Amino acid sequence: MTADVWLPIPPKDVEGLPDGLTYRFWDGGETFPADPADCSFYVVPYMKPSGVGVRPLARMTSVQVVQTLSAGIDHVEPGLGHLPPGVRLCNARGVHEASTAELTLTLILASLRGIADFVRAQDRGEWLSGFRPALADKNVLIVGYGSIGEAIEDRLTPFELARVARVARSGRTTARGPVQPLTDLPALLPDADVVILSTPLTETTRGLVDAEFLARMKDGALLVNVARGPVVDSKALLTELESGRITAALDVTDPEPLPSGHPLWQAPGLLISPHVGGPTSAFLPRAKRLLVDQLHRFVNQEPLRNVILTTGAKGA
Known part of the structure; x- marks a missing residue:
């Protein structure tokens, strides 16, 4: 097989790439590394502004795989x-x-224990003591129970929770317990002390966390979004935060990046991190392993991992 592969990581930095392919480095720059029409396997640049990764797609007439x-x-x-x-x-x-599960636990613990308040108090030289909520004995609801939701529960397990409820697009049974369908959310929300959003952004989940969703959350509950910003209606969330009824921690926002002067920056009871769930030291080793494995499968004409859809297929 002779084919162009576009990688957003310099090929010399990725050990174990299969022979027989022509590797091109492109990380979203203005100039393409070669004719997009010759690309067979395209790895989309990571953490680039909206529109960068899709720019060559219209010219990729021979592409067989698009890997995010x-x-x-x-x-x-x-x-x-x-x-x-x-x-x-x-x-x-x-x-x-x-990485995302680590950040989720960080946001939960920092929010409950008031770490942001302590940091501000330290800047003022103030000893800010007081009583804070613990994660122990809380009811946690995970909305979006794919591999990231499972990894989050892995890390929640040692924290002596009262209960974990799991929700996904469709219900199923796991070794840890039932995963309930999205239609069960209205009944589950009033019991949850912490609601974690780890669902993909789809037409079903866009705006899922609206005024009605938030109104069903119990007083004093914490909302944590490590999914995508548009899963949450920002205006509805702002209304609830300003009332002081709930708190939130967001790694993703709508809009994103959150512009200076946006009212969410000043909302009470809100902790914001700038979409850093994925980009950590854990990213590159795992990304490289995935790419090497996928490209060996591609060369050997073996089934690829993580196929989300095939273009032109029914329902795609």
């Missing part, structure tokens, strides 16, 4: 209509679970 380095695929969906039929779109399942 993110768990979500919403940033490439606008360009899928330009692709020929039969192109497999794969996500980065297995790359971000550890």
